[in-house]
Every structure is written in structure tokens, then in C-alpha cells.
Amino acid sequence: MSTTKAHHFLIFGNGWISGHVQAAIASAGRTYTVSSARIENREAVLYDITQTNPTHVINTAGTRGDPNVDWCEIHKEQTTRSNIIGATNLADCCFLKGVHMTHLSSGCIYNYNESHGWGGPGYTEDEEPNFTRSFYSYTKIVAEKILKHYPNVLVLRIRNPIAGDxxxxxxxxKLSSYNKIVDVPNSGSILPSLLPGAVILADNHEVGIYNFTSPGTFTHNEIMALLKKHVWPSLSWDNFSEEEQNRILQAPRCHNELDITKLxxxxxxYGYELPKCHDAMEQAFKEIGRVE
Known part of the structure; x- marks a missing residue:
């Protein structure tokens, strides 16, 4: 009789992405518990890990701002407490307890430049982040620089998350609510097809940093066109330049392509193939259209 412990996940964070993570874990036939502890609360985190005795922890918690990352510019203490102190505390608690941790981080830490322009090479996991003009991005960079030294931690960099809801x-x-949008190619994370890969990596105790985006890039106009095709036929939009956009923001936004060769x-x-971003998006939007 096998004595191998069945994989049980303890999830921190109970927001939108957490819900999709829970669905991916359930679809893989694994069990999970969702913690109500705040990740910066060391005693509460240690208590939940001890009581649950998980084989794996997944951190979906973190401050992203409401309604967007501009919130972080005027709430720097709260952002630091969650994105740096909390993420580090959770990783350290997992390390002390001998538990593998998957940390859902951000790919919003690079920006196009002369050596990484539109259509050029994407940023690899080994390249130094070059975008700190947003405080949110700055906290993600700081946390990542700490977490990469923990031998039990897998860091997955998500960008522009999209799902079929x-x-x-x-x-x-978010895009459909704006009067105007910029139209720049970017990497993005189509969650329905990506998150099964996160469970696979965690199951196999992979560690280190991975760019966690779907193959290829897409523009905001391409997203809107698919929305118009499958969900809202009357949808319309206008474009403006990055310079015009920056005038109405608390902090500039980055634009980049991430290299996902490693992922x-x-x-x-492990026998899992990621669909191209446009194919994955179209499938997600068809799901919305069927529900609508």
C-alpha cells in the first residue's frame, strides 16, 4: 500500500484569481482549503498551516488596488504590508514548515526599450526588471528579489489576467469601462488554460521564477474586437496615445512581452501544451457569450 500523502492545497487570498485557482485544483482532482488569514499576520499564517497540514500552499493574496494600481500610489503602507511583508512572511512560514509554496506574482516589472521592442525578444526570467515607475510594480520587484532565495518557492509572473467571466x-x-484605450502589444495570462499548468508545476514541486503568460501577444483593440464578436455586438471604443494616457494616471503603465520558453x-x-493567446482568448469569450 502506498504511503504517499495525497496533495492538499492551502490557498491564501479569496478574490477573483483565487476562485479560478480553486477551480483548477478541483479539476485536477486535488483538494484544497482557503485560509482567511492575512498573509502579513505571522501567527495566523502559522496556525493555519499547522492546522491544515497541507502539502502545498498557493498565494493569490496581494494588493493590486481598487479600481486599479493607481490606488497603490496613495496607499503605499498598505501595499508594502501585503505585497512585500506579507509575501515574504508567507514564504518564510512555509519554509519553516517544509511546505512548497506557489506565489502568484506580476509580470508588470518590465517595459519595452531599445533591446526589447515591439516584435523583438521577450524578457526572460533572468533579466533584471526595469520598470519601477509604478509603486505596485516596485513592490513586486522587491518581493521577488527576496522570494527567489527560498528553496521551496515557485514564483509565477501573471500579466493582464483574462478569464471567461x-x-x-x-x-x-476594465477595458470595456474606459472611454479610450491604448493599443500596444502585450503579454497576457489567459487563466483557464494557464492555471492547470500552475497545478502541474506545484504538484511536481517546481521552484524558481517563471513568466506565466500565454504564448504570443495581443493588443487592447484585439481584445475589444473579440468581445464585440462574442459578447457585446454594439461595443465601440476609441484609442489614444501612451502620452495622453499618462496624463490621467497616478502612475504610468508598463508594456512588455515576456519570454515563456522556460514555462x-x-x-x-509533463505533457501539457499551452494554446496560443488568441485561441485561448477566443475560447474564453465564447464561454462568456454562452452565459450571456
Whole structure:
């Protein structure tokens, strides 16, 4: 009889992305518990890990701002407490308890430049982040620099998350609420097809940093066109430049393409192939259209 302990996940954070993580874990036939502890509360975190005795922890908690990351510019203490202190505390508690941790981080830490322009090479996991003009991005960089030294931690960099629903945190809902949008190619994370890969990586105790986005890039106009095709036929929008956008923001936004060679290679070793971003988006939007 096998004595291998069945994988049980303890999830920190109970927001929109957490819900999709829970669905991916359940679909993989694993069990999970959702913690109500704040990740910066060391005693509460240690208590939940001890009581639950998980094989894996997944951190979906963190401050992203409401309605967007501009919130972080005027709430720097709260942002630091969650994104740096909390993330580090959770990783340290997991390390002390001998538990693997997957940390959902951000890919909003790079910006196009002369060596990484539109259509050029994407940023790899080994390249130094170059975007700190947003305080949110700054906290993600600081946390990542600490977490990468923990031998039990897997860091997945998510960007522009999209799923087959109309939740307020879904990028497509945010875009559709704006009067004008910029039209720049970017990497993005189509959650329905990506998150099964996160469970696979965690199951196999992978560690280190991975760019966690779907293959290829897409523009905001392409997103809106798919929304118009599958969900809202009357949808219309206008564009403006990055310079015009920056005038109405508390902090500039980054634009980048992330290289996912490392991610694709590892998942292929486990027999999992990621669909291209446009195919994954179209499938997600068809799901919304069927529900609508």
C-alpha cells in the first residue's frame, strides 16, 4: 500500500484569481482549503498551516488596488504590508514548515526599450526588471528579489489576467469601462488554460521564477474586437496615445512581452501544451457569450 500523502492545497487570498485557482485544483482532482488569514499576520499564517497540514500552499493574496494600481500610489503602507511583508512572511512560514509554496506574482516589472521592442525578444526570467515607475510594480520587484532565495518557492509572473467571466477584476471588463484605450502589444495570462499548468508545476514541486503568460501577444483593440464578436455586438471604443494616457494616471503603465520558453519547455515535459493567446482568448469569450 502506498504511503504517499495525497496533495492538499492551502490557498491564501479569496478574490477573483483565487476562485479560478480553486477551480483548477478541483479539476485536477486535488483538494484544497482557503485560509482567511492575512498573509502579513505571522501567527495566523502559522496556525493555519499547522492546522491544515497541507502539502502545498498557493498565494493569490496581494494588493493590486481598487479600481486599479493607481490606488497603490496613495496607499503605499498598505501595499508594502501585503505585497512585500506579507509575501515574504508567507514564504518564510512555509519554509519553516517544509511546505512548497506557489506565489502568484506580476509580470508588470518590465517595459519595452531599445533591446526589447515591439516584435523583438521577450524578457526572460533572468533579466533584471526595469520598470519601477509604478509603486505596485516596485513592490513586486522587491518581493521577488527576496522570494527567489527560498528553496521551496515557485514564483509565477501573471500579466493582464483574462478569464471567461465578467468579473470586475477581469482585464476585459476594465477595458470595456474606459472611454479610450491604448493599443500596444502585450503579454497576457489567459487563466483557464494557464492555471492547470500552475497545478502541474506545484504538484511536481517546481521552484524558481517563471513568466506565466500565454504564448504570443495581443493588443487592447484585439481584445475589444473579440468581445464585440462574442459578447457585446454594439461595443465601440476609441484609442489614444501612451502620452495622453499618462496624463490621467497616478502612475504610468508598463508594456512588455515576456519570454515563456522556460514555462513551455517545463510544461511539455509533463505533457501539457499551452494554446496560443488568441485561441485561448477566443475560447474564453465564447464561454462568456454562452452565459450571456
Amino acid at each position: 465578467l468579473h470586475a477584476k477581469n482585464l476585459i471588463v 513551455q519547455s517545463r510544461l511539455r515535459q
